[in-house]
Amino acid sequence: MTIQRINPSQRWSDITIYNGIAHFVEVPECEETDIESQTKAVLAQAEASLAKAGSDKTRLLSVTIYITDFADVAAMNAVWDAWFEPGTAPSRACVKVELADPACKLEMAFVAAGGHASDASGPK
Template structure:
């Protein structure tokens, strides 16, 4: 049984891969952006992360979205829907939370299939 940890630190790894499945979390680099900007950044970063493990957004299995204000769900959904390839939406949960950095509006936890 092998668990691959990419860029591990004392508190987390950028990506953890086990049994052909990748797990990772992303937030926007620029926390001063509005919801649209944070989502665009976050999803661009997610694409880069997926590429590092030989995957892409069509291989997403599940995404958990942590949002600080449900008033931003419309903007989130607009960016999300434009980003996803047709007929490949993963299962999804969206939770209202308080994030560690109050400037963050959204954080996402991804689960994706990776190449063998």
């Protein structure tokens, strides 16, 4: 099987696709101060990444949410719930962590049924 890497750099690739499954992580612009705006930013970025992988949010298989404060979970869940059509949410884990940038309140790791992106670069 071929591994496809979209926008690879020395430390990471924006998206890695293997066997039709896309893996990627989204981090908000951390100047956005509240959990709602950071969650909306991450989900908007995820939609763009899913499109690059030939997928969409209805094809998400799982998401791991890394959050810095469990007091923010209810507000994050409100944005999350509004983003999905009923019955299309993937499996999910939510873990409390300390992130590298203290201004960031969360980041999310996505796994989705994907396709082959037409704008991929780098070795396969």
